[in-house]
Amino acid sequence: MKIIQLALFQLLVIMVLSSFTLAADFKFTAIPDQDTARLQQRFGKIADYLTDALGFNVTYVPVKSYSASVQAFKNNEVQMAWFGGLSGVQARLGVAGSKAIAQGEEDEHFVTYFIAHHSTNLSPSEDFPMGIAGRSFTFGSKGSTSGRLMPEYYIREAFSKAPENIFSAVGFSGDHSKTIALVQSGSYQVGAVNFKVWQKELEAGKIDTKNVTVIWKTPEYPDYNWTVRGDVDEAFGSGTVKKIQDALLAITDPELLDAFPRKRFIAADNSIYQPILTTGKAIGIFR
Numbered sequence: 001m002k003i004i005q006l007a008l009f010q011l012l013v014i015m016v017l018s019s020f021t022l023a024a025d026f027k028f029t030a031i032p033d034q035d036t037a038r039l040q041q042r043f044g045k046i047a048d049y050l051t052d053a054l055g056f057n058v059t060y061v062p063v064k065s066y067s068a069s070v071q072a073f074k075n076n077e078v079q080m081a082w083f084g085g086l087s088g089v090q091a092r093l094g095v096a097g098s099k100a101i102a103q104g105e106e107d108e109h110f111v112t113y114f115i116a117h118h119s120t121n122l123s124p125s126e127d128f129p130m131g132i133a134g135r136s137f138t139f140g141s142k143g144s145t146s147g148r149l150m151p152e153y154y155i156r157e158a159f160s161k162a163p164e165n166i167f168s169a170v171g172f173s174g175d176h177s178k179t180i181a182l183v184q185s186g187s188y189q190v191g192a193v194n195f196k197v198w199q200k201e202l203e204a205g206k207i208d209t210k211n212v213t214v215i216w217k218t219p220e221y222p223d224y225n226w227t228v229r230g231d232v233d234e235a236f237g238s239g240t241v242k243k244i245q246d247a248l249l250a251i252t253d254p255e256l257l258d259a260f261p262r263k264r265f266i267a268a269d270n271s272i273y274q275p276i277l278t279t280g281k282a283i284g285i286f287r
Contacts, residue, residue, distance in 0.1 A: 026054070026236060029061045030082035031069050033144065033175050033194065036062065042259040043082070049256060053247040056236070065174075066143030070094070079232050080244065085110075085145035085223040085276040086285070092270060093286075097230020099270050101245040103222070104262030106196065108272075110223035112146045113198050114216040115183050116190045122215045128158045129216045135189040137163065138171035140179050144194075145223050145276060147176055151192035153279050154218055177201065184212040200261055221279075222272050226265070 030043055043060040050058040061078050063069045066087050072078045074094040083091060092098040114129060116122040122131050140147020155163055163170050171188055173179040176197035183191040184207065195217065201207050226248055232241050248265045251257060257264060280286040 024236075025057045025059045026050075026080070027059050027061050027078040028080035028082070029063050029069050029072050029078045031066045031084050031087050031141075031143070032063060033084070033140070033147075033197065045256055045259065049251065049253070050244070050247055053250070054240075054243055066141045070143070073098075073227070073229065076229065076231075079235070080226060080228045083225055083227050084143075085221070085225070085273055086149045086280060087143050087145070088225050088227050089273055089276050089280065089286075090143070091227055095229050095231075098227060099230070099241075100225040100227045100268040100273065101241065102226040102248040102265045103268040103272070104224055104260060105264050105266050106262055107224045107268075108222060108266075109220045110146060111195050111220055112151050112218045113193050113195045113214045114151065114190060114218075115180065115193055115198070115212050116215045117183050117186045117188075118211050118213070119186060120189050122190070124213065124215050127216075128154065130158065132190045132215075133159065133166050134168055136169040136171070137167040138173050138179055138182050138188040138191040139163075140172070140176050140192065140194070141174055142172050144176075145221075146194040147179065147192055148172070149276070149279060149283070149285065150218055150221055153283055156283060180207060180212065184208060186211075190215075196261060221275055225268050225273070 030039060032039060039062060047058045047060040061072065063072055069081055069083065070087050070091045073081050073091040081091065088100060092100070114132070120135060122129055139151065142148055152163060155166065159166050171182070173182055173191070176194040179191045179193045180198065180201055182188045198214070228241050228244060233239065245267065249267060251265060277286060
């Protein structure tokens with residue numbers, strides 16, 4: 001009798017523990033490269049899609065900064081994130097076995113736009129705009145690939161100086177939408193912005209091209225990516241990472257894709273982002 005009771009107790013414990021495991025949410029976050037309302041709309045829909053596709057609850061956890069997204073990933077507060085190239089490298093370096101699993105088709109060929117207020121009289125050019133020297137300049141977030149890392153790299157390459165020794169003032173807006181707004185208003189004369197955000201804002205009628213214009217675009221580089229922690233399969237079951245990747249690659253809903261905006265997601269791996277690591281080392285972000 002005692003043996004049967006013990007067996008029943010063990011079975012009950014297993015069932016309870018299993019229910020906790022199944023009830024545990026899979027959480028993800030994203031770098032806050034646009035305003036909060038847009039991010040909540042975009043990633044709330046992705047969470048719903050993944051919940052349906054994967055068969056377990058997936059929730060989006062908003063964060064206030066690029067560094068906060070990386071820290072949440074490192075602390076296992078989230079198990080996946082939509083990172084930029086730089087933040088993705090930072091996060092993967094902090095959690096063994098973590099890997100990039102998907103990127104937008106456009107993220108293979110990403111560029112940064114340099115934009116200028118009309119008062120500068122700077123014109124679009126295929127050559128680096130040396131005329132930005134002596135102006136006030138705003139980057140995006142300090143942790144942004146397209147808003148800080150790559151533009152700073154090309155600025156240093158052109159002038160052989162740090163930004164603070166080139167511009168009359170250097171700022172960090174915090175996100176791409178704010179960069180556009182600051183340059184459009186004339187608060188800063190020149191800025192660096194994610195080309196996809198620029199296109200989206202332009203299509204939405206939020207950019208007055210009489211006040212601000214694109215004067216240069218950088219060479220291409222790899223950027224945004226979905227990255228998962230190295231312990232996801234262990235925590236959520238063998239094959240979970242592959243299921244998540246397959247679900248992301250299978251997205252065809254125009255509403256979901258347009259929110260990014262991306263034509264589709266394609267497979268990615270860590271090796272794609274080696275140029276980001278190399279560039280980060282070149283300007284002293286990685287040592």
